Structure formats: structure tokens, C-alpha cells
Amino acid sequence: xxxxxxxxxxxxxxxxxxxxxxxxxxxxxxxxxxxxxELGHKVDPQHDAIxxxxxxxxxxxxxxxxxxxxxxxxxxxTLSDPEDRxxxxxxxxxVRPRVFPVGRLDYHTEGLLLLTDDGDLARDLxxxxxxxxxxxxxxxxxxxxxxxxxxLRRGIRIEGKATLPAEVSLKRRGPxxxxxxxxxxxRKHQVxxxxxxxxxxxxxxxxxxxxxxxxxxxxxGQLRPLTSSEVARLRRSVxxxxxxxxxxRRKPRSGVIN
Numbered sequence: 001x002x003x004x005x006x007x008x009x010x011x012x013x014x015x016x017x018x019x020x021x022x023x024x025x026x027x028x029x030x031x032x033x034x035x036x037x038e039l040g041h042k043v044d045p046q047h048d049a050i051x052x053x054x055x056x057x058x059x060x061x062x063x064x065x066x067x068x069x070x071x072x073x074x075x076x077x078t079l080s081d082p083e084d085r086x087x088x089x090x091x092x093x094x095v096r097p098r099v100f101p102v103g104r105l106d107y108h109t110e111g112l113l114l115l116t117d118d119g120d121l122a123r124d125l126x127x128x129x130x131x132x133x134x135x136x137x138x139x140x141x142x143x144x145x146x147x148x149x150x151x152l153r154r155g156i157r158i159e160g161k162a163t164l165p166a167e168v169s170l171k172r173r174g175p176x177x178x179x180x181x182x183x184x185x186x187r188k189h190q191v192x193x194x195x196x197x198x199x200x201x202x203x204x205x206x207x208x209x210x211x212x213x214x215x216x217x218x219x220x221g222q223l224r225p226l227t228s229s230e231v232a233r234l235r236r237s238v239x240x241x242x243x244x245x246x247x248x249r250r251k252p253r254s255g256v257i258n
Contacts, residue, residue: 002042005029008050010119012057013098017123028053058098064118065097066226066234070218071113077104088113091221102126103186111136111207112215114226114234121231124238125211126186132237135182135209136191140200143177144170148198152181158193166194176203211237 009020009029021039023029029036030051031043043050050057069091071077079089079100088101092115102114102122116122125132144152149170155162167182177200181191192202208215212233218224226234 001046002044005031005036005041005043005050006039007119008043008045009052009057010123011045013100013117013119014052014057015119016100016126017119019100020119023052030054064116064121065095065099066118066231067095067099067115067223068213068215068218068226069113069115069223070215070220071105071110072220073108073110076107077101077113088115091223095223105207106189109205109207110220111205112210112213113207114210114213115223121234121238125234127238128186130238131184132211133182133184133209134186134207134211135180137171137206137208138179138181138191138195138202139176139204140179140195140202141176142200143173144179144195144198144200148200149179151198152194156194156197158187158190158197163187163190163194180208182209 005024006017006020009015009023010017014020015023020029024036024039024041027035027037030049031041032049069088071088071091074086075091076085076087078087081087085107092099097117099115099117100122102116103126105111105113114122114125124130149168152166152168155165157163164183164185167180169180170177171180172178181194183190187193191205195202206215213226213230
């Protein structure tokens with residue numbers, strides 16, 4: 001059965017589909033000895049010899065690996081860094097499958113990060129239309145007034161574009177206050193920019209939940225495998241937004257006025 005080359009690479013754990021597309025455009029991928037440079041190329045993973053950087057890709061795993069990491073502050077969410085900063089690869093010692101992160105947490109942000117070799121699920125979770133929720137615990141300078149919190153809840157314009165409505169609650173008031181923020185977008189530095197826009201810079205940021213999964217008491221820098229029920233929960237979270245927004249096309253029952 002023929003499949004798109006980027007999908008085969010992702011399922012084999014080489015990279016995400018997007019990263020696989022970039023590899024193809026850079027001429028790093030060969031199929032049966034021929035360099036493939038066009039996107040959308042289809043292959044037969046059972047019979048075609050596929051190489052990346054002149055190395056034969058591994059067979060697609062019979063089962064996938066799903067991990068949760070409590071990323072510490074001061075690590076880059078990548079498997080290599082040209083600036084030689086600590087990366088999450090340093091925290092993956094002993095993990096044999098080639099897993100990659102689902103989305104990113106920036107250098108100064110800590111908390112829940114998912115890693116997997118399941119390229120399809122990773123792509124679906126990161127897709128802008130998926131509506132997968134992400135919850136953060138944020139320590140900010142000062143205490144935002146109720147009117148400012150309401151602005152964040154309604155959506156606030158950052159970098160020329162309004163954010164979607166967010167759930168924001170004040171957890172602890174003080175010179176530096178703690179708040180909980182739940183969003184369904186994945187814009188770069190979004191939570192930091194939201195609070196900066198209302199005059200309360202973020203001092204510390206931790207992601208505590210993703211797609212219905214909670215970080216819990218997992219120690220900083222530690223990994224744990226996801227359970228099968230947690231993986232199923234992630235799959236259900238993908239497309240939840242579309243299901244909520246899908247119009248009800250069922251015909252009303254005879255005699256019932258809505």
C-alpha cells in the first residue's frame with residue numbers, strides 16, 4: 001500500500017511530518033537510490049528502500065512509545081542545539097525509541113511535555129484546529145485587577161492578532177501573584193505575552209496539564225510512560241473543538257417546536 005513519504009518517515013520515528021517535509025526539500029531523503037525532493041511523493045514502506053542522510057530508516061514500530069516529561073527550566077525543547085545549551089535529549093537517557101517532543105516549552109518554561117514516536121498523533125495534537133487544551137500555572141508581578149483578568153478571558157490582541165478566549169483564575173494574591181490559565185492555542189510565548197499586554201510580566205511559568213492529562217507529582221527532570229487510557233484520552237481530545245462546534249443536523253421530532 002502506497003503512503004506519503006513524510007507520513008512513513010514520521011511513523012518510523014525519524015521526525016514529525018513537518019520536519020520530514022523539510023528533510024525532503026533539502027534533498028536528504030532517498031527512495032530506492034533516488035533523491036526525492038518533491039513533497040507528496042508516495043512510497044511502499046514494505047518494499048521500498050528509504051534512506052535519510054544515507055542511512056536506512058528503521059522499520060515502523062509495531063507499537064508506539066508515549067512519554068510524559070516534567071521539563072525543568074533551563075532546557076531547550078529540541079534534540080540538538082547549535083548554542084550547546086542543555087536539551088531535553090539530556091533527559092532521555094535510557095529511552096531506546098527515537099521519540100520527539102509534541103510541541104514546545106520555551107527555555108524558561110517548565111512542566112508537562114509529551115514525547116512520542118507516533119507522528120500521526122503528534123501532528124493531530126499540534127494542529128491549530130485541534131482545540132487541545134493546555135493549562136499553565138503562572139507567577140506574575142503584582143496582582144491583575146478584575147478588569148484585566150476579564151480582558152484575558154475575552155481575548156486580547158498580541159502581535160496584531162487577538163487570542164481566543166481563555167480561562168483565567170487568580171489562585172494566590174500578593175506582590176507576586178499566582179494564576180491558572182487554560183488556553184486552546186499554541187502561539188509562541190502566548191501566556192507570557194498575554195500577561196505582558198496587561199502590565200503583569202510572567203516571572204515563572206509551568207505547564208500543568210495538556211489534553212486532559214495532568215502533570216501531577218512527577219519530579220522535575222523525570223519521565224514516565226503514559227498508560228493506555230491516557231493515550232486514549234489524548235486521542236479523544238483531538239478534534240474535540242470540532243465536535244463541540246459541529247452543528248446539529250438532526251431533524252427535530254415531529255410536533256416539537258425548538
